[in-house]
Each structure stands twice: as C-alpha cells, then as structure tokens.
Amino acid sequence: MLSRLLKEHQAKQSERRELQERRRREAIAAATCLTEALVDHLNVGVAQAYVNQRKLDHEVKTLQFQAAQFAKQTGQWISMVENFNQALKVRGSHGCPAAVVLPSLA
16 A cells, blocks of 8 residues: 555656656747747847948938038039129229210210
C-alpha cells in the first residue's frame, strides 16, 4: 500500500513537472513572439523616421539653394533700380531738352 502511494505521488509529481515545463516553453515562445513583434514595430518607426529625415535634408538643401538664388536675383534687381534711379537723376539735372527748345521757338 505504501509503495503504491509512493508510485502515485511520483507519477503526479512527474505530470506536474511536465505540465510546468510545457507551460514554461509556451511562455518563452509567447515572450519571444511578443519581443519580435515589438522590435519589428519599433524598426518600422525607426525606418520611417530615417526616410522622413532624408526627405527633410533634401528639402533643406533645395530651400537653401533657392534662397541663395533669390538673394542673388534680388541684389541684381536692387542694382538695376539704383542704376535706373541714378540715370533719372542725371537726366533730371540736365533738364528736359524739349523744355529748353520749345520756349525759344515761340
């Protein structure tokens, strides 16, 4: 009777160990799947951030080039306007030839 109880006890302990081991393996597998899913999700976000950063860098370079071109063109326009104003001042200091000629014809 005692040996039978001992065998039953050992069988139950063996079943419990096997069940515990199976649950441990399942928990490890689930944790591994969760970790992989989280890393994949994080990698997608990092990859998107990298792509966005590259786009922004390209846009910044383009904008810097356009701003430099605009500044150069604006400088040329200012120079043209100043030259035009100077020419008008020179022309105005000599007077209008028609204003000098017309009174002498009358």
